[in-house]
Amino acid sequence: MNRPLLPAQLSSLIPLNALSSRRLQTLRDQLIPRPLLAGEPLFKDADSASSYFLLAGALLLRAPDGAPQRLVAGSPESCHAFSAGPRFNEAWALEDSSVLVVDSCRLDRLLSWQQANADLLLELATNGELTDWLEDLLENPLFAKVPTENVRTMLSRLQPMDLPSGYVLLREGEAGDCCYFLKSGRAEVIVGSDSDQQVVAELDVGACFGEEALLSERPRNATVTLIEDARVLRLARQDFVTLLRAPVVDELDFEHAKQLIGEGAQWLDVRFLDEYQRGHAAQALNMPLHLLRLKSRLLKPDRTYLCYCDSGKRSASAVFLLTQLGFTTFALRDGLDALPADTYAGLISEKGCGYLARSGGRTEVSG
CATH class of the missing domain: 3.40.250.10 (Rhodanese-like domain)
Incomplete structure (x- = not known):
């Protein structure tokens, strides 16, 4: 069975190689090589909804005026994405070949998001702030859908708390008025009580938790306890709804x-x-x-x-x-x-x- 290519296998493909490993994960369903037999069309009179990358073999690309161009895997030209549109309206396999087909809109959105947040991280670092935890947070696929300005506003609304190991941040059954992010330390998520308790997850730096009660408007469905001394950032319900829930x-x-x-x-x-x-x-x-x-x-x-x-x-x-x-x-x-x-x-x-x-x-x- 074909499996998605790993980030290391994409390191020469431009602009895929500009995406972080987690950003590539959001495209993993499209990172499976597609085989083309010699003489088989890749596209013919198609639109530009997809970006193509040649992995193996050779293609014949034809411009709207009929001018041909040969594209061979491993050449400098093959490292770049190409698409159907003003430059090419046909592509055929000259020999048995392999290509990636990626949705252009999704790719552009991920690239734009990553570049925009890179500017935010640079701005914070320039102001003397440590951003390792924020980089971990932004690597969460959740934030691929959150506009950069929302992230910037969220950072100004977070309330930091330094808490000891063993501190119970959330209790199952209690009402929820906020969610939290882990800036440092670790925590565990427990459901049930007394002898029926079960640890269902362990949270690391960059984790968001407590949001379920805000989304469902129901009591907390789990208990979250720190298992290390930690710095925790609190985000109030209305800020969560406006800045995170709406776009996600x-x-x-x-x-x-x-x-x-x-x-x-x-x-x-x-x-x-x-x-x-x-x-x-x-x-x-x-x-x-x-x-x-x-x-x-x-x-x-x-x-x-x-x-x-x-x-x-x-x-x-x-x-x-x-x-x-x-x-x-x-x-x-x-x-x-x-x-x-x-x-x-x-x-x-x-x-x-x-x-x-x-x-x-x-x-x-x-x-």
Whole structure:
């Protein structure tokens, strides 16, 4: 099975090599080499929606006026992206070849974001601020969707706190009025109480946590305890909603969701198990929000996931969390409650235990 190329394998491809490893992760579904047989067209009278990189073999590129150009893998010219458009309107394989096909808009957006934030980091460093923690924070895929000006404003709103190891920052069941970032130190995320406690995650420098309660407007669903002395940065609810939630949580309507499911996306039901068993979408995986961080390791990194719940608030939390982890994911706008009765009945059509995610992204019917 073809696997995405590693950053080291992309080091000579311009401008892909300008992206950090984490930024490349957001493109991993497009970093799988595509084979072309001799004589096969790469594009013909196509638009410029894609950027192409020649990895192996040779191509014949033809300009709109008919002028040909030969492109050979390994040459200086082959290190650069090319696209269909004013320069070339046809490309054919002269021999068995291999290419990468990358969405031009996504690539441009990532490049623009990285360059803009590089300026911000330089500005802060020039003012004498240590920015290692911020670089870690900005490497989080979550911030690929946050405008630089929002980041700049967020930094001015953060309230720093120096706290000892063992300090409990969040308690499961309490109301949430803020989220936090780790500037230094580590923390662990625990669900349950007493003998039923379970550590579901460990947080390092640059982590964002506590946002689930702000997104869902429900009590904290986990306890977060520092396991090292730490500097923690607090962001108030309204600043979080305005500066982070608005640009990060992608929502779609049911018709768009159906289209993505037809193209291979996967439903994630982020409600509790008993809600799921009462009725769920066909082949939907049950990923309760309070277990999502733990269970996300079972999801396929190159698949699109569509989250739903009753009101849309839990699914917004799920999208925010999964975006931090680098997944492509959307929330069903306003949740199941907003669907007409016939649409709801058609979507929530299966009852019982349903489906389980297994390692490697496999799905199986539960017993």
